[in-house]
Amino acid sequence: MDTLEKGWIQKLLGLPPVASAHGQQIDFMIFLLHMLVLVLFIGWGIYFIIVIWKFRARKNHRANYYGTSTHVSTYIETSVAIAEAVLLLVFSIPFWAKNVSALPTEKNPLKIRIVAEQFAWNIHYPGPDGIFGKTDMSHYDKASNPLGLDLTDPAAQDDVVTLNQLYLPVNRQVLIYLSSKDVIHSFSLNIMRVKQDAVPGMVIPLWFTPIKAGKSEIACAQLCGLGHYRMKGYLTVLPMEEFDKWLAEQSAAAKSSSEDSFWN
Amino acid sequence: MTSDHNAHHPKVGFWRQYVFNTDHKMIGLWYGITALFFLFFGFCLVMLMRWQLAYPGVALPVIGKWFGESRMPDGVMLPELYNQLGAMHGTIMVFMGIVPLAVGAYGNVLIPLMIGAPDMAFPKINLASYWAYFIGGVIMLASFFVPGGAAAAGWTSYAPLAVISTMGQTMWIIGMVFLITSSLLGAVNFLTTIIQMRAPGLTFMKLPFFVWAQFITAFLLLLAFPPLEAAAVMQLMDRVAHTSFFMPSGLMVSGQPLQISGGGSVLLWQHLFWFLAHPEVYVLILPAMGIVSEIIANNSRKPLWGYKAMVFSLIFLGFMSFIVWAHHMYITGMGTGISSFFQATTMIISIPSVIILTALFLSLWGGSIRFNTPMLFALAFLPMFGIGGLTGLPLGLSTPDIHLHDTYYVIGHFHYIVAPGTIFALFAGIYYWYPKLTGRKMNEFLGHLHFWPTLVCMNFLFMPMLIQGLAGVSRRLYDGGMEYSHAQGVMHLNGVMSYAAWIMALFQIPFIINILLSLKGGEKVNDNPWGSTTLEWATATPPPHGNFAFDPKVYRGPYEYSVPGASVDYTPQYQEKVI
Numbered sequence: 001m002d003t004l005e006k007g008w009i010q011k012l013l014g015l016p017p018v019a020s021a022h023g024q025q026i027d028f029m030i031f032l033l034h035m036l037v038l039v040l041f042i043g044w045g046i047y048f049i050i051v052i053w054k055f056r057a058r059k060n061h062r063a064n065y066y067g068t069s070t071h072v073s074t075y076i077e078t079s080v081a082i083a084e085a086v087l088l089l090v091f092s093i094p095f096w097a098k099n100v101s102a103l104p105t106e107k108n109p110l111k112i113r114i115v116a117e118q119f120a121w122n123i124h125y126p127g128p129d130g131i132f133g134k135t136d137m138s139h140y141d142k143a144s145n146p147l148g149l150d151l152t153d154p155a156a157q158d159d160v161v162t163l164n165q166l167y168l169p170v171n172r173q174v175l176i177y178l179s180s181k182d183v184i185h186s187f188s189l190n191i192m193r194v195k196q197d198a199v200p201g202m203v204i205p206l207w208f209t210p211i212k213a214g215k216s217e218i219a220c221a222q223l224c225g226l227g228h229y230r231m232k233g234y235l236t237v238l239p240m241e242e243f244d245k246w247l248a249e250q251s252a253a254a255k256s257s258s259e260d261s262f263w264n
Numbered sequence: 265m266t267s268d269h270n271a272h273h274p275k276v277g278f279w280r281q282y283v284f285n286t287d288h289k290m291i292g293l294w295y296g297i298t299a300l301f302f303l304f305f306g307f308c309l310v311m312l313m314r315w316q317l318a319y320p321g322v323a324l325p326v327i328g329k330w331f332g333e334s335r336m337p338d339g340v341m342l343p344e345l346y347n348q349l350g351a352m353h354g355t356i357m358v359f360m361g362i363v364p365l366a367v368g369a370y371g372n373v374l375i376p377l378m379i380g381a382p383d384m385a386f387p388k389i390n391l392a393s394y395w396a397y398f399i400g401g402v403i404m405l406a407s408f409f410v411p412g413g414a415a416a417a418g419w420t421s422y423a424p425l426a427v428i429s430t431m432g433q434t435m436w437i438i439g440m441v442f443l444i445t446s447s448l449l450g451a452v453n454f455l456t457t458i459i460q461m462r463a464p465g466l467t468f469m470k471l472p473f474f475v476w477a478q479f480i481t482a483f484l485l486l487l488a489f490p491p492l493e494a495a496a497v498m499q500l501m502d503r504v505a506h507t508s509f510f511m512p513s514g515l516m517v518s519g520q521p522l523q524i525s526g527g528g529s530v531l532l533w534q535h536l537f538w539f540l541a542h543p544e545v546y547v548l549i550l551p552a553m554g555i556v557s558e559i560i561a562n563n564s565r566k567p568l569w570g571y572k573a574m575v576f577s578l579i580f581l582g583f584m585s586f587i588v589w590a591h592h593m594y595i596t597g598m599g600t601g602i603s604s605f606f607q608a609t610t611m612i613i614s615i616p617s618v619i620i621l622t623a624l625f626l627s628l629w630g631g632s633i634r635f636n637t638p639m640l641f642a643l644a645f646l647p648m649f650g651i652g653g654l655t656g657l658p659l660g661l662s663t664p665d666i667h668l669h670d671t672y673y674v675i676g677h678f679h680y681i682v683a684p685g686t687i688f689a690l691f692a693g694i695y696y697w698y699p700k701l702t703g704r705k706m707n708e709f710l711g712h713l714h715f716w717p718t719l720v721c722m723n724f725l726f727m728p729m730l731i732q733g734l735a736g737v738s739r740r741l742y743d744g745g746m747e748y749s750h751a752q753g754v755m756h757l758n759g760v761m762s763y764a765a766w767i768m769a770l771f772q773i774p775f776i777i778n779i780l781l782s783l784k785g786g787e788k789v790n791d792n793p794w795g796s797t798t799l800e801w802a803t804a805t806p807p808p809h810g811n812f813a814f815d816p817k818v819y820r821g822p823y824e825y826s827v828p829g830a831s832v833d834y835t836p837q838y839q840e841k842v843i
Contacts, residue, residue: 063631065567068630182518186669230747
């Protein structure tokens with residue numbers, strides 16, 4: 001997906017392509033802000049060059065005590081304040097309220113738990129029953145049960161746990177419950193314009209809708225120790241049917257292996 | 265600057281004269297020398313990091329072997345060392361380089377001179393402040409040599425990573441406690457001095473803008489540092505006494521449950537840290553604005569435009585800086601209410617900054633501008649600080665911050681503010697006030713040789729960071745982002761930035777030579793070589809112990825340049841009649 005066709009904003013600012021429903025809004029704000037930045041900087045820059053040329057001592061031997069009596073600065077400051085107020089009230093706050101704070105708008109989003117640890121992403125699907133099995137660290141095993149899933153819980157039987165492999169269906173809202181086992185990590189899907197700290201002791205929900213199928217990466221955006229730079233996961237967005245098929249296969253495999261471990 | 269210039273003070277021994285001298289100028293000078301050393305040291309750390317970023321996993325030639333097996337086996341940097349360098353670069357630059365130089369050195373040397381006072385209000389507290397800083401610095405340096413090396417959890421020392429990291433973090437906390445103590449002692453001193461010891465006639469609205477900037481800075485230090493000091497002690501307790509102020513229940517580290525009581529809050533540390541660290545940003549920038557204002561007024565030969573508006577903006581900035589801290593925490597899981605509050609305060613605080621910058625730009629209009637080295641640095645400060653401030657806007661709103669948070673965009677943004685911003689102002693000030701302390705000017709040719717390449721390199725160093733950040737490259741990556749496919753298109757910029765940093769280092773040599781050689785070889789000048797109006801130029805050069813041989817009185821505002829009807833283009837504050 002990193003090779004997806006970019007829109008003109010992404011090309012102009014060198015942003016990654018967008019593959020989520022809300023991503024374009026974030027990019028549009030980044031675009032507006034940079035236009036404001038550019039206008040101010042170029043304006044100041046032109047003024048600056050003129051003034052240091054025009055008022056150089058060699059040409060202008062005596063300074064004017066009173067300087068300029070212009071009110072332009074007041075207008076500039078007022079316009080900056082208005083521009084900032086618009087960006088804040090019209091764009092940023094409504095976006096946050098609708099896309100970050102609020103619950104998913106679909107009734108039945110795909111629910112996933114993601115538990116970060118040094119230096120990997122544990123990804124937990126509830127399976128076809130839609131219920132996460134109970135977890136408790138007394139069941140923890142580094143290799144076979146990194147989330148401490150209680151395999152005696154009926155709801156856990158069909159659960160799918162992957163390491164660093166996040167599969168998502170396209171065009172369906174996904175609700176992720178993000179947490180961390182050890183230190184702060186930050187779950188970052190550049191292409192989806194999703195970034196959320198995984199804070200130990202907290203379970204933080206986040207949601208978004210992938211709108212393009214393909215592959216990309218999960219990055220850790222918060223310094224989490226020696227392996228921070230390679231705390232990479234993989235994102236695969238599949239068409240709905242393919243995703244359902246993948247989940248069913250994984251779930252069946254998990255079920256049979258949990259039965260195995262029951263008899264062993 | 266030595267005390268034996270004054271007949272009332274008998275000659276004292278070496279230790280009393282240089283090391284335990286309570287004269288504010290000597291303390292300020294010590295602050296300056298120590299801080300310049302730390303700035304250089306902090307820059308060296310980043311030059312090492314830039315090798316690893318430009319050539320990930322390649323052995324560092326020649327000097328690589330000196331670092332030992334635990335840091336750079338066969339000259340190849342380990343992530344252990346990279347993270348230490350990152351954390352200590354930030355800590356050293358902010359707490360041991362820029363603040364001690366901008367506040368400790370500039371404030372100490374100049375405030376009593378500018379307000380016509382014989383010394384600081386509490387000379388011994390002043391000396392204690394320096395030595396607390398010195399001890400803090402030594403502890404920080406020593407931390408590189410303890411088992412596991414120095415602190416490696418970022419200059420922000422977020423829990424739980426900082427709590428579970430090696431012994432260097434304990435050293436970091438203890439070092440910070442000394443540095444904070446130093447700042448608190450200094451702040452109390454500055455405030456008392458400015459409030460109590462101004463010369464007759466020097467009302468607050470006649471203070472040089474530099475003194476105002478130091479005044480507000482001292483308030484910020486006094487009010488913002490204690491919460492961090494408390495937080496640092498709490499983190500120390502978490503580390504050594506196994507309390508759990510910042511540690512929640514149920515932590516598993518490397519597959520092992522952590523043996524702690526739990527129940528603490530991870531985010532509490534961030535709140536306490538940023539409650540200091542945002543005002544700290546203004547501690548880094550306000551003294552720089554003060555220095556630049558003095559130099560611009562002097563070298564444009566006219567009063568500052570909108571002095572009153574600048575002062576009120578400064579006071580407003582000071583207040584607002586206490587209620588913007590959580591804009592560093594937008595993606596920790598904030599609701600709409602709290603994120604709206606901090607976005608609104610962040611947008612509001614940008615207004616007084618814009619007013620001050622605009623006033624400085626407009627001050628140039630109608631001037632008779634002299635382009636000496638201090639003025640070049642002061643002028644370059646304006647657009648460079650402008651870039652730094654403007655790139656803060658996309659980060660100050662929570663929605664664009666989703667993409668830009670913790671990327672190189674943030675690094676580019678604050679380095680523009682602090683490096684070609686604050687550090688340029690500090691350079692400008694050194695060139696500007698050097699003649700007051702030594703009686704000689706620094707060399708103009710070497711000054712230009714320092715300024716122009718440094719300006720170019722700064723931009724080649726920090727502009728690519730903004731580009732990498734927009735592409736989504738995270739900060740604090742040991743390989744600079746090589747691991748990630750989304751970063752591939754901008755990885756070549758790492759080489760550009762590294763060479764910019766190394767070349768910039770070379771062009772600091774003219775500066776160092778200039779400082780040293782001008783002591784003996786600089787052009788000899790009189791007591792007021794720049795034709796300046798403020799009180800520090802009224803006294804002898806170098807100013808004797810006690811500063812003024814007469815009782816200075818102030819008759820007018822600080823920037824009476826080119827007064828209509830006057831025969832010379834400056835009318836000093838201390839001069840009774842316009843001549």
